[in-house]
Amino acid sequence: MLLLVHGWMDVAASFQFMVDALRQQPGWAERPIAALDWRGFGQTPGPTGADCYYFPDYLGDLDAVVHALSPDHPIDLLGHSMGGNVVTMYAGARPSKIRRLVNLEGFGMPATSPDEAPDRYTRWLDELRTPMQLKSYDSLEGVAGRLRANNPRIRPDRALWLAQHWAREEGGRWVINADPAHKRVNPLLYRVEEVKALWARITCPVLVIEGLQTEYFALFGGRYTREEFLTRAEVMADWRLEGLDDAGHMLHHDQPEALAIHLAAHFTRPQTAVA
Numbered sequence: 001m002l003l004l005v006h007g008w009m010d011v012a013a014s015f016q017f018m019v020d021a022l023r024q025q026p027g028w029a030e031r032p033i034a035a036l037d038w039r040g041f042g043q044t045p046g047p048t049g050a051d052c053y054y055f056p057d058y059l060g061d062l063d064a065v066v067h068a069l070s071p072d073h074p075i076d077l078l079g080h081s082m083g084g085n086v087v088t089m090y091a092g093a094r095p096s097k098i099r100r101l102v103n104l105e106g107f108g109m110p111a112t113s114p115d116e117a118p119d120r121y122t123r124w125l126d127e128l129r130t131p132m133q134l135k136s137y138d139s140l141e142g143v144a145g146r147l148r149a150n151n152p153r154i155r156p157d158r159a160l161w162l163a164q165h166w167a168r169e170e171g172g173r174w175v176i177n178a179d180p181a182h183k184r185v186n187p188l189l190y191r192v193e194e195v196k197a198l199w200a201r202i203t204c205p206v207l208v209i210e211g212l213q214t215e216y217f218a219l220f221g222g223r224y225t226r227e228e229f230l231t232r233a234e235v236m237a238d239w240r241l242e243g244l245d246d247a248g249h250m251l252h253h254d255q256p257e258a259l260a261i262h263l264a265a266h267f268t269r270p271q272t273a274v275a
Helices: 012-022 055-069 082-093 115-127 140-150 154-165 192-199 226-233 254-268
Strands: 003-004 033-036 075-080 100-106 167-170 173-176 206-211 239-244
Touching: 003 012, 003 055, 003 082, 012 033, 012 115, 012 154, 012 254, 055 082, 075 082, 075 115, 082 167, 082 192, 100 140, 100 254, 140 154, 140 173, 154 167, 192 226, 206 254, 239 254
Parallel strands: 003 033, 003 075, 075 100, 100 206, 206 239
Antiparallel strands: 167 173
């Protein structure tokens, strides 16, 4: 079983182009592949009255899905962006459940310090008092335009296909399939030492793939760099970093065929012995 998990403000259908390309690789025509919608995204409703979302909940949901789909055998697991962060943490918490791991642009977040907590909690409390909304669109083409604005590399036909899964029609408007509460800040700080402790317990081979034109690290204005990620990743016993040219953060949209070649090689490569 290969299980795919998407990133923030995305849906399981986002992987379809990559899966179509992967099915063309030798031995992949009949292999079982599944993809989930995280809670509050796509076809999975969020908890009633949720005010924001927490990483431990994602790990709990993933654990339930993994045990339901493959209770007796390890699986291959792939995550993109936020999903890449979740699967890499999960592989440290449940190392025996994962045979091979792929992290697509799930680089993590800047390190935090305890003195940031008061302002974070204040911001969270302020946002709890503010209703959250997501923009709606007057047509499916409008949704596709939003996808192309987010990622100019996605082909127009792919954007239009994905739009019907990314949004739904309600009262003559197209509404994004996501709980607006996802826009609220999480009051818990990102504790990088805990994340590294999880990464250090991973026993399976890990492939990290980046888009060579990604702008991910630019989001943090120097507070978190690619070099810092590489230093963090050294705690993993068996990992590699590969890159895709002409691809940004949404590399599974930009270069699904090239990505499928990297994935097929990783899932068949012999495992390195881990001491």
